[in-house]
Amino acid sequence: MARVYNFYAGPATLPVEALQEAQKNLVDYEGSGLSLIETSHRSKEYDAVHTATIDLIKELLGVPSGYSVLLLGGGASMQFGMVPMNLMPQGGSCDMTLTGSWAKKALADAKKLGTVHLVYDGGDSAFTTLPDPASVQSSANSSYLHITSNETIEGVQWKRFPQTEAPLVADMSSDILSRPLSVDQFGIIYAGAQKNLGPSGVTIVIIRDDLLERAPDSLPAYLNYRTHAKSGSLYNTPPVFSIYMVKLVLEWLQRQGGLGAMAERNRKKAALLYDAIETSGSFYRCPVDPRYRSDMNVVFRLPSEDLEKRFVTEAGATGMIGLKGHRSVGGIRASIYNAMPEEGVSKLVSFMSSFAQAHA
Template sequence: MLDWHGSGMSVMEMSHRSQRFGEILEKAMDGIRSLMHLPEDRSILFLPGGATLQFTLIPMNLMSGTRRAEYLVTGSWGEKAAKEASCYGDIAIINAAKDGKYTSVPDQDELEFDPLADYVHYTSNETIDGVEFSYDLDAAGIPVVCDASSNILSRPFDAEKYALIYAGAQKNIGPSGVTVVVIRNDLLDRIPNGLPPLFDYRNIQEHGSMPNTPNTWAIYMIGLVCDWLKEQGGVEAIAQINERKAKKLYAAIDSSDGFYRGYAAPSARSRMNVTFHLNDEALEERFCNEAEQAGLNGLRGHRTFGGIRASIYNAFPEEGVDALIEFMKEFAARNG
């Protein structure tokens, strides 16, 4: 925090153009490349603005051919991404909500895509609805773009299947304030000329993610998180832990005789965001209040969704899941 490797400077004080920070930047990129098993023809970019900024940058950079793209929407974040992209071209939405609800994802063999689309976009895990894809989308040669903000590094991704993966860091990679973009290098040749330099993936790649001063502290922390993940055994090992945590919690919901009701279809249940409801809003409010008193925080569902949401990202300990399950059993016994 105060003195990086005897330099007398914090990472936040040193020049981003210095050799010291160059080593920090390389460490973060190498960590991501190693953990995700990225091919050599992928570039790793660090950008500001959160994943939400990418909703705009992706069509600006990639909708340069037919100016058509397809958005496979399975939740609130996919909706937002499609809405932003519609400002830049013709957007076809696949799998629109039924009755305003997203509870499942389509099977791969149910999907057909426009072969002339510039790209296909989807969100691999929807944090608000608690819906997650269990497979890597294949669009039969059309470039696949994935918002993996909430489940990147939580399970293996087949990087060969993706033209671009982007993720806000704050769930599983590091602190908020930096977004990771993994882009296949041939896409850089498609980028139209004349984009603002800080919005141009090609320019950002050519400047090593530093066309201006990046979030040096967040990038430093990404390197440390990658070290921690390697100590756990890598993404493959953390995926097994995440699977075990989620199965325990869903089992507690399913065995409650209807006191707790899971939201997502069993085939699409998120391993990162477990969403469920109780019989009425007053009971849900009591559940959250008493949970907080028991030291279990952050269980209220998203303000647009309601209900209960337990987010159990990589760093959330299994002991915390066990404590929540015990509280759920005790609360149901008193209020059932």
């Protein structure tokens, strides 16, 4: 089968090597006589996968001591509620940055649970830019300050992070493990797997251990971070197959040279696309401030919506799918996560050139 180049924002493209390894072991996992998705989550086979996945996350990100890595269900959307439930006391407050569609959803849930101070609102710029990180400060008595490190819909990405007195909480669903970072800058990092880590179904939460003590006993067990930290993320049956796939993707990342090598590769892919946009005359246009353009989700417009529809259709016919922009903003979006090979981006750039020549 000839594989297409998958530019969907998520669920997103995965490394072929990881998919092939899963295929090889799907029916008979490493000679155990049954599939991993059939065996008990308490079995030695799954225990090895579970432990290895957490260890690989710690190794690749350089997670320091004093942090717990949790493997949870519910997607990043559940974290929009779990973070304030666990970190913000009754009658308390938090700070948030409003940088795009996903930050807006996190903001809406936090408002239901306490007072939210908006320390940055990108609405006036249609979420096409970000603030200088040095200008973002937490307010007095704030429980935490929340950012979205990369907005998949609007295509903006924090290149550096604020230094705040309150714990910094980051939704990194769409750019986690795409570049090195200092975990000790953050109180919590969370990320749905379905962009850079694996299939949907599991969410990674990295939490500083002292913050676990903030969780009130009144919370339902599953919504309490302490529950999962104490049980090693085995309080209930975890999403076994999703976690297994994350392990395979993390092993692939190691073979690529780790996060330093991946960051360089991602910058190169993004530069190819942005250069194609900037050198097209006015045929292609990226609305995002060049200082904050995402290396993961490249958004751009064509001279008309009719041409954008034609662009998506013709690209699909040549084996490049998922290029239609989000329905809320329109345009074109090329999601070029870790597993998107450089040749896929090069093919898209070549298509962009020929399409512009034909329709300029």
